[in-house]
Structure formats: C-alpha cells, structure tokens
Amino acid sequence: MNSLLIEAPAVAIAAAAGLTAYGAVYPRAQIFGRTICRTDSPRKLAITFDDGPNPAITPKLLDLLDRYDAKATFFLIGKFVRECPELVKETFARGHLVGNHTETHLNLFRLTPMQIRVELRLCHDAISRAAGAPPKWFRPPYGFRNPWVIPAACELGCQTVMWTLIPGDWREKPAEWLIQRMQPIGQHAQRNSGNGPDSPANGTGDVLCLHDGTHRQLNGDRTRTLAALEHWLPRWRDLGLEFVTIAEAVRAPAP
Ligand SMILES: [Zn+2]
Secondary structure (H helix, E strand, C coil), rough: CCCCHHHHHHHHHHHHHHHHCCCCCCCCCCCCCEEEEECCCEEEEEEEEEEECCCHHHHHHHHHEEEEEEECCCEHHHHHHHHHHHHHHHHHHHEEEEEEEECCCHHHHHHHHHHHHHHHHHHHHHHHHCCCCCCCEECCCCCCCCCCCCCCHHHHHCCCCCCCCCCCCHHHHHHHHHHHHHHHHHHHHHCCCCCCCCCCCCCEEEEEEEEEEECCCCCCCHHHHHHHHHHHHHHHHHCEEEEEECCCCCCCCCC
C-alpha cells in the first residue's frame, strides 16, 4: 500500500492539532477570535493583574498605584469577588477597571460551551453586584481559549484581553529574578522614545500580565509582585510611560 495514503491524513491531523494548540495557548493568536494584546501607543503601558481580589495584597497594591497616579486593570475570580465585594468596589472606585477571569479559574479549553458560559456568567454577575457595573473585559485563565471562549465573552459584552509580557510572578523565585524578567518593558520604551526614522510613530505599547492573587486560595503571597512594581514604577515613569487601564489602552494614540 502507498504509505502516503496512510501518512497524509496523519500529517494533516498533526498540523491541525498544532494549529489548535497555537490558537489556544499563544497569547497573540487570533484564530479563535479577536483579542486585545497591545496598547495603541508605545507611551502607554497597560498593567493588568489576575487572580484577585486578594485582601493580603490588593489594598497595598492600590496604595502603590496611587503613588504613581497609575491606573490598572484587575481580572477577578468570581468566587473571591463574593468573599470580598468591598475590595472590588474600592478598586473600581479608585479609577481602576475590573474584568472577568471566570468563577473558579478552570482551564476553559477542556470545558463544553455550556460549562464555559456558566463560568463566565457567574463571575460576570458577582462583579456586576460588587462594582455596581458589569465588566467589559475578560481574560481566560492560563490564557487558554477554544472556539467557544471568546464568543461566550462577547455574549456578555466583554472583549478578551491577552498580553505582550507575562514575567511569571507566580513562580517561587526572589523579587530580583522577577525584576529582571520585567526589564523588556523599559527596553521597549527606550527603543520607542526616539524621533529617528526607525522610531515607530504609530507603534504599540505593552500589556503586562501580573498576579495580585492566586487562584488556589485567598490571601496568597504576592509580596514579590509588589516589590518588583515598587522597583519599576518610578523608573518607567521617568522613561515617559503612562500607566493606563485597558479601556484607555485601546482608545486612541497618546499625543
Ligand atoms: Zn489566572
């Protein structure tokens, strides 16, 4: 028998599986629907936090952000929102945006369309009640998508947000390691601040993905995330970066 007849479908299946994996995992892939991955100006940095609210860290983080007049976007887990609605209300009241990060932080890639809709809807309702307004932004846990995830977010009026940089602040590493991993933000800003022919006048800026909580339990330790931001916020400000919410990140280019 011609071995091609056997192998060709296998190759096609492997290619399709590879494409599916790319679309599901790669943060800037658009195969399963449009996502926001960048800001619309190299001067705008969108700092985002996942897996909160976290009473152990979020209040300190809000104070730190205030010190630098920084606005950020928090992707919240519904079951934690129910446990500390006041913290969600305060986050929103202080000028930050809150977004949907599902009810229990499951890997949506493995769920049925109905299960996905329930995960998103429960978190949507919890945030709407706590913040007094429905969220307009959604980030899938682990960044995993399948053909039903982004349409489910759209049904709730939410746009899906990914990132350009995810330094891995959930790892058990010292703050210095995390500070190093966040260096690309400043490097991009410096590269894009020139006025020469190579400077991207209509370039884009970073969306940074950090974590103020952990999906496993409330009150997770994120002091290293806080320390790394304490290090970088004044330096990024001195480089001329503006710290914007995801809504401001895609509004219009900064002048
Ligand atoms: Zn998460």
